[in-house]
Amino acid sequence: MSTFAVFGMAEHYAREEARKNTPTVILKVQLTESQWLEAVERRIEKTMSGTRSVQLSHMFDAPQFAEQYIELLRKAGRCRDLKVRAKVKADKKPAKGAKKKAPSTEWRDLA
Known part of the structure; x- marks a missing residue:
């Protein structure tokens, strides 16, 4: 059974990531709150x-649930x-002589 998820970029995700990864000190100078917010x-x-895409949703059992999630994301803000x-x-086939492992999986666009 396949599982489905929504990939792309939403402003909410970008905002959370920017808040986590924007430093408060640049070149040993403490940024003020307004400077930090501008940097964010x-x-x-x-x-x-940019072109980067990330998984925005949890996994769904059916593609129609993922489509409903996309509709909600579009209503919620920029994406x-x-x-x-x-x-x-x-x-992919395992290399010759390699130990058997769990089958590898990958994400493919739904056609």
């Missing part, structure tokens, strides 16, 4: 204008490149 906004804009992807077995 610049980082959000950079993330939203880009929203896609439903399915987790499927990878077609």
Whole structure:
């Protein structure tokens, strides 16, 4: 059975990531709150204008639930490149003489 998830970029995700990763000290100078907020906004804009996609949702049992989640994301705010992807077995064969491991999986766009 396949599982489905929504991938893309939403402003909410970009904002949370920017808040976590924007430093408060640059070149041994403590930023004021307004300077830090400006740096966060610049980082959000950079993330939203880029091409990076991340998994935005939990896994769903059926693609229609992922489509409903995409509709909610579009209503909630700015977002880009929203896609439903399915987790499927990878077609890779293990190397000769390698120990048997769990089958590898990968995310593929839902056609």
